[in-house]
Structure formats: C-alpha cells, structure tokens
Amino acid sequence: MRAAQDIPVAIRSDQDIVLARQKGRTLAVELGFSQGDATLIATAISELARNIVSYAGTGVITLRVLNSSSRKGIQVVAADEGPGILDIAQAMRDGFSTSGSLGLGLPGVRRLMDEFEIHSTDGKGTIVATKKWKS
Amino acid sequence: MEVPVLKQGAVLIATFQAALSDADLKQLRSHLIEQVVRLRSRGVIVDVTAMDVMDSFASRTLREIAHMIRLRGAETVIVGIQPEVAFAMVQLGLTLEGVATALDLEEGLAYLNNRFENIA
Numbered sequence: 001m002r003a004a005q006d007i008p009v010a011i012r013s014d015q016d017i018v019l020a021r022q023k024g025r026t027l028a029v030e031l032g033f034s035q036g037d038a039t040l041i042a043t044a045i046s047e048l049a050r051n052i053v054s055y056a057g058t059g060v061i062t063l064r065v066l067n068s069s070s071r072k073g074i075q076v077v078a079a080d081e082g083p084g085i086l087d088i089a090q091a092m093r094d095g096f097s098t099s100g101s102l103g104l105g106l107p108g109v110r111r112l113m114d115e116f117e118i119h120s121t122d123g124k125g126t127i128v129a130t131k132k133w134k135s
Numbered sequence: 136m137e138v139p140v141l142k143q144g145a146v147l148i149a150t151f152q153a154a155l156s157d158a159d160l161k162q163l164r165s166h167l168i169e170q171v172v173r174l175r176s177r178g179v180i181v182d183v184t185a186m187d188v189m190d191s192f193a194s195r196t197l198r199e200i201a202h203m204i205r206l207r208g209a210e211t212v213i214v215g216i217q218p219e220v221a222f223a224m225v226q227l228g229l230t231l232e233g234v235a236t237a238l239d240l241e242e243g244l245a246y247l248n249n250r251f252e253n254i255a
Contacts, residue, residue, distance in 0.1 A: 015156050022154065040226065043190055043226075043227065046190040047190055107228075112226050
C-alpha cells in the first residue's frame with residue numbers, strides 16, 4: 001500500500017463533511033464501485049466526519065485505495081485528537097449519544113461498511129478505520 | 136445555498152440540491168417554516184430527488200421540518216428519496232417515522248390533494 005494513494009481531507013466545519021463525502025464518492029466510482037455502494041461509502045464518511053465536527057471539533061478523514069491481487073476496496077480512516085470515547089462498547093450500541101444527536105453514528109457506519117475498527121484513548125483522540133470491498 | 140421554493144395553490148414545493156451542508160439545512164428549515172406561516176400554506180412537498188446522501192443530520196432536520204409544519208396545521212410530504220439513499224438510510228436506522236413520503240412530485244401532490252380535498 002503506497003502512501004501516495006492516501007487522500008487526506010481536513011475536517012474543520014460542516015462544509016468539510018460535504019467535501020469529504022463527495023471525494024469519497026468520486027473515488028469509489030473511479031474504483032468501479034456501484035452507485036449503491038458509493039452511496040453507502042459516502043454516507044459512512046458523512047457520519048464519521050460529523051462525529052469529528054460534533055465531538056472533537058477538528059480532525060482528518062483519509063481515503064485510501066486498497067489494491068491487492070485478489071480484491072479492490074476503499075479504506076476510510078477518521079482520526080481526531082478530541083476527548084476520546086470512554087466506553088466504546090456503549091458508543092457502539094444503537095441509540096447511544098453524548099451530544100444530543102441521534103446516537104446512531106458508529107453502529108450505523110459499521111453496518112454500512114464491510115470492516116470496522118475503532119481505537120480511542122481517553123483525552124487523546126479517536127481513530128475509526130473502515131473498509132469496503134468491491135463485490 | 137439557495138433552495139428554490141415554488142408556490143402552487145396552498146402547497147409549497149421545495150427542491151433540495153445535492154450538496155447541502157448542515158448550515159444550509161438549518162437555514163432551509165427556518166426559511167420553509169417562515170414561508171408556510173407567511174403564505175398560509177396547507178401542504179409542503181420537499182423534493183429530495185437530487186440528494187445523494189441522507190445522513191443522520193439531514194434526516195433529523197427533515198423530521199423536524201415535517202413536525203414543525205404539522206404544528207402549524209399543515210402537512211409535509213418528502214418525495215424522491217433515491218433507492219440507494221433509502222438503503223443507506225435503513226442501514227443507519229433512519230426511518231423518518233411519522234413523516235409522509237411519496238415516490239415523486241406527482242404522487243406527493245396527489246397525497247396532499249387527497250388529504251385536503253384539492254388544495255393544489
């Protein structure tokens with residue numbers, strides 16, 4: 001995996017949410033994902049970017065092309081240096097939210113994507129890494 | 136971003152564009168409510184055909200619009216949710232419960248006409 005394939009999108013405001021999901025959709029379509037899958041990826045990016053704006057203020061969404069001999073895919077990594085998530089198990093339950101939003105963000109993103117990983121350190125930030133493979 | 140709002144009889148038709156930010160959606164919410172009050176509208180159709188992503192914020196804002204307009208005694212119909220957008224919404228658990236939806240503008244108008252006996 002070459003670093004040159006990374007597309008970082010700085011997330012600082014709600015405008016950047018739109019920008020990030022548009023870049024994600026464009027990349028997904030370029031890689032040959034169906035419109036349906038591109039919509040799922042764009043929606044997941046929108047939720048991840050929204051979490052950054054709501055909970056951390058600023059962060060980065062990085063899009064990466066996954067290209068192995070057997071399959072192609074897209075990786076979406078959302079990283080911030082916000083307060084972190086104290087109880088990940090709780091955050092992954094449907095309906096949980098600490099910012100008065102719907103609280104469906106993370107479990108929803110996990111359903112939209114094929115692979116989902118989350119690492120969070122109290123006071124140091126959160127990294128959510130997701131992948132979608134071309135079917 | 137300017138969202139065109141068209142008046143047809145007692146019905147307002149708002150056409151949402153693809154790339155609406157949270158700020159755009161909030162502004163739209165106030166603008167639509169204002170128009171409903173000013174024009175004494177009985178029905179509102181929100182056409183989201185062009186929207187390629189309906190995330191939690193957009194979905195919540197649409198629900199708020201519909202519920203606020205209902206408190207004014209008018210009815211809102213969301214029309215044109217694309218199939219792939221609907222699929223993503225269901226995966227996210229966004230069901231727009233309590234909000235009327237219809238296939239397209241024509242069906243939306245038919246729904247409102249049926250409900251209010253030919254207002255448009």
